[in-house]
Amino acid sequence: MSKSNLLIFGATGAIGSYITAEIVHARASFNRIAVFTSPSTLSAKAEQLSALREEGVEIITGDVTKKDDVVKAFEGIDTIISALGRGVIAAQIPLVQWADSTPNIKRFLPSEYGTDIEYGPSSADEKPHQQKLKVRAALQQTKDLEYAYVVTGPYADVPFFLGAAANPRGGTFDVKGRRAVLLGDGKGRVSLSDCSDVGKFVVHALTHWECAKGRALKLNSFTATPEEILAEFERQTGDKWAVEYISLEQLKAFEAEAWEKSQPDATSLTLQRIWTEGGTLYDRRDNEDIGAGDTVSLAGAVQKAIRAQLAR
Template identity: 55%
Template sequence: MSPKNLLIFGATGTIGSFILEAILPARSQFDRVAIFTSPRTAETKASYLEKLKAQNIEVIVGDVEDENAVKAAYNGIDTVISALGRMALAQQIPLIRLAAASPSVKLFLPSEYGTDIAYGPASVNEKPHQQKLKVRAVLEKEISREQLDYAYVVTGPFAEMYLHLAPGVDEAGGWDVKARKAVLLGEKGEARVSLTTMKDVGTLVLSTLLNASPEIVNRALCVNSFTTTPAQIQAEFERQTTGAPWTDVSYTSLDRLRELEAKAWEEGKPVATVLTLRRIWTEGGTLYEKRANGIIGEPKVMGLEEVVANEIKRVASL
């Protein structure tokens, strides 16, 4: 199928906004583009939503838990894109069931942007993966392909967030450009990790829609911007800043990361999820045998040099 009538959930959120921004320049390639937003967002982001309407974006206001509102929003829609955040992932399950029952919806892209939750046998046991696994179970085991197709756009960690030190847990890794401080994960910072910028998430989702074919549906599309190591990121920061080695550079081993992770879960700290994800990434959980960028048209994505330059500019503007 060729998606022509789109409905986006979470379009004004962290990742949803990048997906929508990527779709806007390609608006003419779709018959309809609609977003489903809450009454609160309609009130607090009224001026932004008016700008979207001026760009021929339909704004549907309703409660995502209101079955009748969702059914009405699905009328005439063939493709649903979810960008609901981590805390709202379970809300996708009724959305999927309603999509499967809709006479018009044919394709559902759930909020999979991030770590591959089916990377290996151990993935099923990872605590941060549980809600996404439940969503996949509904799509793969409950819903028939005659009712609804799906595509998982799996991007790996967001580059911008990977660069930032976790508040209060520097050992979780990251960079502080202003203080010229870095904490590199893994032995000598040589653990390879595949990253995707948030802007590229939008680019990759758009390319998935524009290149929809039997090859891209009912599977995970493991895509990314680039693969690098903490040591390579550090070298690029040094090249673009002082031109010399930073003096405050430390390392967190995998064993230490696991220790911090276990303690955080035991103590019920929110940073536990961050530590688990960074441990997964450092173990190689973002390294795919072959990335799927080519299947969706090999869109132009950002590289390490540009990402580092953007982070330096961001810090300088603060």
């Protein structure tokens, strides 16, 4: 396959920044790299976009909800990478439809990064999954578009795993306070992905497309229990930490309350409950299928978390 011409949506967002950085790092594997951004983002993130421009990335400005703007941006492009955030996931549906009706667009990688939305029969009923499920349905209805789903499990970098969460009812590892709140009994295994690895997974999927296409790729950096994570924090800080546990039943109660009262952590509590129930575990991971075996380790992720928390 000839080198792809890429267009990235959500390139400067929370996970999009990592994905874009890894694509730029691997630019020798691609022909053209462009990002689609709004005029407001062009102004608000001028420095970030300027840095991308200096790396040879094309910056295309427009309104993601306007077909004319998007179809114009599709010119000369054959591969779409979406990293749109959870709040605008449904905006991908028209993008998928417009891409399918544009002959030069061959591949679409949707914003799937995170929890597996088709892990089991109950997954279809989980509230945070609904918009992503609609995007999958839209992709499956396309005529000529190839696609793949990069499923990574929870990000190791976010506060409720390797960070100090402001609201610890969803779990926390607080380096400055030497305090951990562990979910479940602390012995349940969770597969995590470092955000930089998420970007690498996208690159590997694109460069191993014949293996990736049509699949929900189950990818992760490492698997560990909350107690193993805590032990690594204690080893690297040289201190014993104060530890509390939130049982699965307590977590479910917090989750129900959060949804009932429209609290801001409702989505994250549902995801944390899914992970605590084992919803990130598989018989095998697909990393090696796309050449993505070299990933951040538990020790490396904890080291980064300690550095980040102490820098605040």
